[in-house]
Amino acid sequence: MPELPEVEQMRRSLARRLEHAHLLMFISLRPGFPDLTTVALGLEAIRDAAIRRIDRRGKYLIWRLDSPEGSFALVCHPRMTGHFLWHDETQPLPPHIHAMVRILDSSGEPGLLLWQDVRRFGTLELLPAGRLETGPHALLRLGPEADSWRPDAAALVRAERGRRRSIAAWLLDQENVAGLGAIYVTEALHACGLDPATPASRLSRPDWQRLSAVVRDLLRWAQARGGSSISDYVDSDGGRGSFQLEHRIYGRYREACPDCGTTLGRRAVGGRHIGYCPRCVRLPRFRHLAKQDDIRHRGRIESVEKPVCDSSSERISPMSAQNTSRMLYVGGYGGRRIDPAPAGLVTASLSAWSVTDTGELTPVRTFAGVRDSSYVIPDPAGDLLLAVQESGRGGRFLIVDPRSDSDDPLAAVNIGAGGPCHLTVHGSWVFTANYGSGSISCLRLADDHRQARLVAVIQHSGSSANPGRQEGPHTHWVGIDPASCYLYAVDLGIDAVLRYPLSALLERLETLSAADAAAPTLDFAEVRHDRIVFPDGEGPRHMVFSPDGHCGFVVTELGNRVFALDLTEALPAVRDLGLAGGSEGEANYPAAIRLAPDGRHLATSIRGSNRIGIFVLDGATATRIQNLPCGGVWPRDLFYAADGRTLWCANEQSHEITRFTVAADGTIAGGESVARVSAPACLLEVL
DNA sequence: CATACCTCCTGAGAGC
């Protein structure tokens, strides 16, 4: 199975129990496999082998063993199907087990580990530690680890000159980069718009830089997801990865390209196939095939040498922030949701754009140290930005100084929960909505707001009607009403808006904060709140308040509706105001709902049919007056400029910002693409 | 030498 992320997952899983364990016996079950016999005999001669560490190099797993006879390395290569699994001896032995390892773990418990390898290509060998550093082993010839591959691009251009092999063959050669295989080569090449058959010698210096950056990001992202689990592959603890759900090209031969719809093809490389999209490739196999009109028609870049912005580039243009009064910040998943990269595409997860009087956007800078910022808000107390970072396991709260020369946030604070997607601030308190964990993290800002500390996590629980999306709580939005009476939390997973009386909550948090102990997790049942219940399966997502704070409007992601909440009631009921946008019968997943600065209109973004709905407010009700195409694909967020004349739309899947002009009657027009930025997820315009 | 092809295996799924 495994490529680097999967072998790394195997390593982590094995290390949990094997590190500091003792290897008691290695039993070969196949007398006919000479390699296994050799390992068994070798280990028989070593008494009392302590397992110091489990390492990984490329796709090799290395058990580091210490014994009175010296140090040894058990070097394992899983090839296609080899892997270890823990065995319960009361159960029958699974098929294709070729060896067993008896151990005594650090707590004195015996364990039996099986080596299973259906196709028998995997290898196990025992080497004296010295031979790892010197011998002729292939392990010694491996190139740099793919997840930290930072090549000297100029040297590669020089080295490849005059050679003919394809870039796919080059990447698969473990002596160039270690750890890549068919999956990640396929995905990385598509992300770079490279045909697998392109000769490696055709790559320019920026091409190599971009390719290596994409490879690093891809592998790190895949590792955070536990790798790819195809068919029934599991790690030694039975765990599955989830990156296979994000394969865009691999395993989709003859299906439609997720980026352009063209039927995917494949190229034979080294006896197997690497998929690709014939239309998305920007660098064809041979230069003479690149017809100018074809390239123009496709809107792709004119020259491969044209510099491409990636997340490691510091400044996009030297223009400084203080020259312009309006600034649009775009947050999102720029580092990882990758694309065939048209010219001018900004791939940062947080970027700043100056807004001219005519509404044009000019990139000012990126923040390379910020990853996956799913939501960004201003700190009302100063000039800082507050954001949440939706990273693999533990989410983070970020404080960013947009004026700083540094690309790194001032602070990145663990929020004790996963998948944050929204946040709000009230004085020195920050609350994050954690979609992944279904919780609210409460953090206290330091006096200068340049640092923060996690004080408590309020954990929701429950589920609702949609088995795929509502198997548990998924807190999607948090906010405080204009009168500062309640902290509202919209939970998509349990079909409810919860409102926590703010003064009581803050009092409790202040007490916890003063105690200066580790942040506790509070069951939401133990924190006073009202529960505003939605119809089953609606999946409430985002909310806005009417200007007087008496009324709330909630858009539901699963039901595609807008609901009104009369917040002056002791227990508000929800009132259905109709479709958020699009049409009945379409698959629509609304994302944003925003109040226009005139206080009389609402805008909704409709993912699916890619529309924007405009509502006119009339007291506690709202009526939809427009249902327009958003100009892009998958409108994830909207933002009204402060003067109310412009509405920005972040199109996550077409990687662009579209712009609408807002008339005095609240209707919008336009939808032209004004900026290319990869996977935008949130917008914030400040003056 | 660099590069393309073949091989070592078993099982799953498609097509007939």
Add this chain to the structure above:
DNA sequence: TGCTCTCAGGAGGTAT
């Protein structure tokens, strides 16, 4: 149903 065919997370060996 069963049969044949192709393909699968890899890499080492062998012809050109």
